[in-house]
Amino acid sequence: MSTLEIHQIPTRKDNYVYLIRESAEGKVAVVDPSDAAPVLAKLDELGWALTHILNTHHHNDHTGGNLELKEKYGCVVVGPRADHDRIAGIDIDVGDGDTYSVGGARAQVFDTPGHTRGHISFWFPGSKALFCGDTLFALGCGRVFEGTFEQMWHSLGKYDGLPDDARVFCAHEYTQANAKFALTVEPGNAALAARSKAIDALREAGKPTVPSTLGEERETNPFLRTGAEPLKRAIGMADADPVAVFAEIRTRKDNF
Ligand code: ZN
Numbered sequence: 242m243s244t245l246e247i248h249q250i251p252t253r254k255d256n257y258v259y260l261i262r263e264s265a266e267g268k269v270a271v272v273d274p275s276d277a278a279p280v281l282a283k284l285d286e287l288g289w290a291l292t293h294i295l296n297t298h299h300h301n302d303h304t305g306g307n308l309e310l311k312e313k314y315g316c317v318v319v320g321p322r323a324d325h326d327r328i329a330g331i332d333i334d335v336g337d338g339d340t341y342s343v344g345g346a347r348a349q350v351f352d353t354p355g356h357t358r359g360h361i362s363f364w365f366p367g368s369k370a371l372f373c374g375d376t377l378f379a380l381g382c383g384r385v386f387e388g389t390f391e392q393m394w395h396s397l398g399k400y401d402g403l404p405d406d407a408r409v410f411c412a413h414e415y416t417q418a419n420a421k422f423a424l425t426v427e428p429g430n431a432a433l434a435a436r437s438k439a440i441d442a443l444r445e446a447g448k449p450t451v452p453s454t455l456g457e458e459r460e461t462n463p464f465l466r467t468g469a470e471p472l473k474r475a476i477g478m479a480d481a482d483p484v485a486v487f488a489e490i491r492t493r494k495d496n497f
């Protein structure tokens with residue numbers, strides 16, 4: 242099985258764009274290129290030629306570089322079927338249950354709507370790498386712009402079958418602010434308190450907090466803990482169902 246070499250490119254204020262190269266055929270994909278220039282600079286530095294663009298959703302800070310990169314490299318643009326009309330330059334539509342291979346690296350595709358109606362996630366089991374766009378963040382989740390809370394909760398549940406050591410390559414560095422909020426939800430979570438301290442130290446040193454692992458998120462991310470008894474008790478919703486818990490904490494976050 243082909244493995245991925247993954248480079249993280251910080252762009253704009255807090256975006257992360259990922260450049261990935263698979264080892265079997267040397268194919269190179271960029272995930273969610275906000276802009277062409279920083280991607281071109283990184284390709285130049287690495288001596289790589291772009292063959293694919295993978296988009297998780299239509300927002301400009303994830304697709305803004307599509308057309309310029311496609312023009313230069315003639316690369317294939319892969320994006321959500323449900324948002325075909327809103328992805329610039331899209332060639333291949335994918336959705337829930339599909340697999341798509343970049344050279345020898347096979348990705349499973351999940352529909353993860355809620356942030357946008359056509360949001361998808363790419364899971365590369367051979368490299369244990371999850372590209373979840375703006376669905377799951379380190380200690381947070383995307384704002385629900387185009388879907389319902391229930392839909393977003395279901396979308397996060399699509400990751401339930403993935404292993405604890407799955408690496409979560411989310412698209413924004415929002416972690417420090419997310420940690421502050423998470424501590425208001427579950428102040429008694431010792432793992433969260435420890436993680437929050439580690440995050441402060443990383444940011445102090447100018448380092449990224451992404452990727453995290455799904456295991457860490459399961460222990461500390463309130464949006465993945467909507468069925469956890471300690472969290473439910475902490476917010477006074479011990480008997481509530483997980484969707485109601487999700488709606489409550491997502492609403493609190495929107496007003497935080
Ligand atoms: Zn977005």
Ligand code: FE
Binds near residue numbers: 300302375412
């Ligand atoms: Fe975004």
